[in-house]
Amino acid sequence: STLAAAAVLSGVAAGSFLLGRWCNNNSSSNSSNSNKKNNNTNDNSNNNKTDNSKSSDSSRLQGGRPQEEKAEEEETAPPAAPSRPLPAQARGKLATEQLRAFLRQLPSKPIGPRGQRLDEAHSSAKAILLCASGKGGVGKSTIAVNLAYMLKQMGLEVGLLDLDIYGPSLPELVKVPEENCVTQNEAGRIIPIDYGGVALMSWGYVRPGEASTIRAPIANQIVTQLLTLVEWGPLDVLVIDSPPGTGDVLLTLAQTLSVDGAVLVTTSNTLSLADVAKGMQLFDKVEIPPLLVVRNMATTCCEACGYEQPLFADAALAGLAGFLRDRQVGLMDLPLDPLLSKAPMSFQPAMTYSYPFVRNPDHEARPAWAGLGRLAHAVLETLLGTEIQGEATAGEAAAVGPVRPKEAAAALRLRAGGLLEVRLRGGELRPVACGELRAACRCAHCVDDMTGEVKIDQAKIRADQTVRAKGVEVVGNYAVSIVWADGHSSIIATRALVELVHGGSAPGRGVGSGSW
Structure with a gap:
C-alpha cells in the first residue's frame, strides 16, 4: 500500500495528475460559492470592492489555480498512458x-489422500x-x-x-x-x-x-x-x-x-x-x-x-x-x-x-x-x-477477435421409456439412473432452503427403479430441467451430471502424467 500511495503521489500512475486537478476544482468551486454567499450580505461599496478584486484575480486564476502554476505543472506532468484494450470483466448471472x-447437487468428495473412499473420510x-x-x-x-x-x-x-x-x-x-x-x-x-x-x-x-x-x-x-x-x-x-x-x-x-x-x-x-x-x-x-x-x-x-x-x-x-x-x-x-x-x-x-x-x-x-x-x-x-x-x-x-462459444460439459438426453443418458463433451454416451437425478433435486419441496434440511428420503428414491422422466429442457449451458412422470420438476447442474457419471469426480482432475 505504501508503494501504491507513492506511485499516485509521484504521478506515475496514469491519470494521477487529473485526480489532483479534480479535487482542486471541487475545492475551488466550494470556496467560490462560499465567498459569493458572504458577499451578498455586504453593502454595495463592499460588493464593488470585492468584484474589482475578483476581476483582478480572474485574469490570473484559471481552474482554481494560478495560470503560471498551471503552465508549469503541464510542462512537468507525465504523459498520459495510451489507451489499451483490456479483457472483458467477468460478471455472473445467477441468483x-x-x-x-x-x-450442493455436486457429489461430496473426501478431503484426504487420493483414492480414499467417501465413507472412509472424516x-x-x-x-x-x-x-x-x-x-x-x-x-x-x-x-x-x-x-x-x-x-x-x-x-x-x-x-x-x-x-x-x-x-x-x-x-x-x-x-x-x-x-x-x-x-x-x-x-x-x-x-x-x-x-x-x-x-x-x-x-x-x-x-x-x-x-x-x-x-x-x-x-x-x-x-x-x-x-x-x-x-x-x-x-x-x-x-x-x-x-x-x-x-x-x-x-x-x-x-x-x-x-x-x-x-x-x-x-x-x-x-x-x-x-x-x-x-x-x-x-x-x-x-x-x-x-x-x-x-x-x-x-x-x-x-x-x-x-x-x-x-x-x-x-x-x-x-x-x-x-x-x-x-x-x-x-x-x-x-x-x-x-x-x-x-x-x-x-x-x-x-x-x-x-x-x-x-x-x-x-x-x-x-x-x-x-x-x-x-x-x-x-x-x-x-x-x-x-x-x-x-x-x-x-x-x-x-x-470474437469470443469462442464455450461448449457445455455435458448434455442430458431422454430415451425411450423415460430413461436418461448423458452425452459428455466429445460425444461419449453414459446411462444415468433416473432415481439418482431425482434424489439430487434441491427445490423448495425437497430441501429447506433456510436450514438445508433434506425433506425427502433420498436413499429410497435412489433405490426406486420405477422413476421415469417425461421431458428434458436445456437451461442455458449450465443446467437441465427435468419433468418427471409424477409431475415434479428438477433443475440439475451440468457439472453434477459430469461428476455423477464419473463416480463423484470430474474428469481431468488427476495429477499430470508429465515429470515434475
Whole structure:
C-alpha cells in the first residue's frame, strides 16, 4: 500500500495528475460559492470592492489555480498512458439461491489422500478451490480470506486453509486468541478454529509468532498433514490459500487432493503479469483448471470526489486480453481499498463483525465489497460450468477477435421409456439412473432452503427403479430441467451430471502424467 500511495503521489500512475486537478476544482468551486454567499450580505461599496478584486484575480486564476502554476505543472506532468484494450470483466448471472442449490447437487468428495473412499473420510467438500499467485505482494491472502467469508455470507459451509508454512498470513488477517487455539481430538486429528462461521487452519495458529526455520522436506510433511489430518466435517467449499510461486507446496497439493479450480491473483505490472503465464503452465501440468484471473489493485478511487483511475499503466496489459481469451479464462478487477488491506491490531470477538473486511456491515457501500461479491459469484458460476458473460470494448474486439462459444460439459438426453443418458463433451454416451437425478433435486419441496434440511428420503428414491422422466429442457449451458412422470420438476447442474457419471469426480482432475 505504501508503494501504491507513492506511485499516485509521484504521478506515475496514469491519470494521477487529473485526480489532483479534480479535487482542486471541487475545492475551488466550494470556496467560490462560499465567498459569493458572504458577499451578498455586504453593502454595495463592499460588493464593488470585492468584484474589482475578483476581476483582478480572474485574469490570473484559471481552474482554481494560478495560470503560471498551471503552465508549469503541464510542462512537468507525465504523459498520459495510451489507451489499451483490456479483457472483458467477468460478471455472473445467477441468483445466490440458484448457485447454492447447484453447488450442493455436486457429489461430496473426501478431503484426504487420493483414492480414499467417501465413507472412509472424516471430512468432505462439494468443491475445493485454490487461491494462488505467481509472486508475493499482490494481495492473494487478503482475497482468499474475504472470498471465503463472502461464500459464507451466501449461505455455504466454508473452510479456509492457509498452506504457507514460512510466512502464514491467515493469523494476521483473522486474529484469534493464542491460548490453546489449536487442539486435537481423540483420533489425533486437528480441530479447525471457528471464527464467524468459517473453519480456519494455518501453521501460524499451531506455532503462533514463531519463525519456521525448517527445511523443505519437513515443510512438505507439514503441508501433507494439514491437507489430510484436519477434521473439517462436511463442507460445501474448501478454500486453500497457497504460498506464492510454483514450488513444492502446489505440487504436494495437486498430488494429495482433487482440486476443482484455481483463482490466480495478479497486479497490472510486468513482473506480476509475467508470472500469470507461469501459473497457467503449472495448472495445465497438474490439471487444475484456472477459473478466474483477479487483477487486484487495478484502480484507486478518490475518497473526496469519487473519481476512479487506473493505478498502474503498463505495456504488459496489451497482451493480457488475447492471452486470457485464448484460454477462455475470465478476468475480474478489484480496486485498491485501504480498509481492505488493513489487518486487525488485536483479537476481536466474532460478534463485533470487525474483520475480515466483508463481515463489517459498514463496508457494504464500498466498491471493494461489491467487487468481492461479484468475484464469489463468478468463481462459483465458472466452477459449475456457467458461461461467464463479459463486456468488451470495440478496441478489444478488434484486437483479439470474437469470443469462442464455450461448449457445455455435458448434455442430458431422454430415451425411450423415460430413461436418461448423458452425452459428455466429445460425444461419449453414459446411462444415468433416473432415481439418482431425482434424489439430487434441491427445490423448495425437497430441501429447506433456510436450514438445508433434506425433506425427502433420498436413499429410497435412489433405490426406486420405477422413476421415469417425461421431458428434458436445456437451461442455458449450465443446467437441465427435468419433468418427471409424477409431475415434479428438477433443475440439475451440468457439472453434477459430469461428476455423477464419473463416480463423484470430474474428469481431468488427476495429477499430470508429465515429470515434475
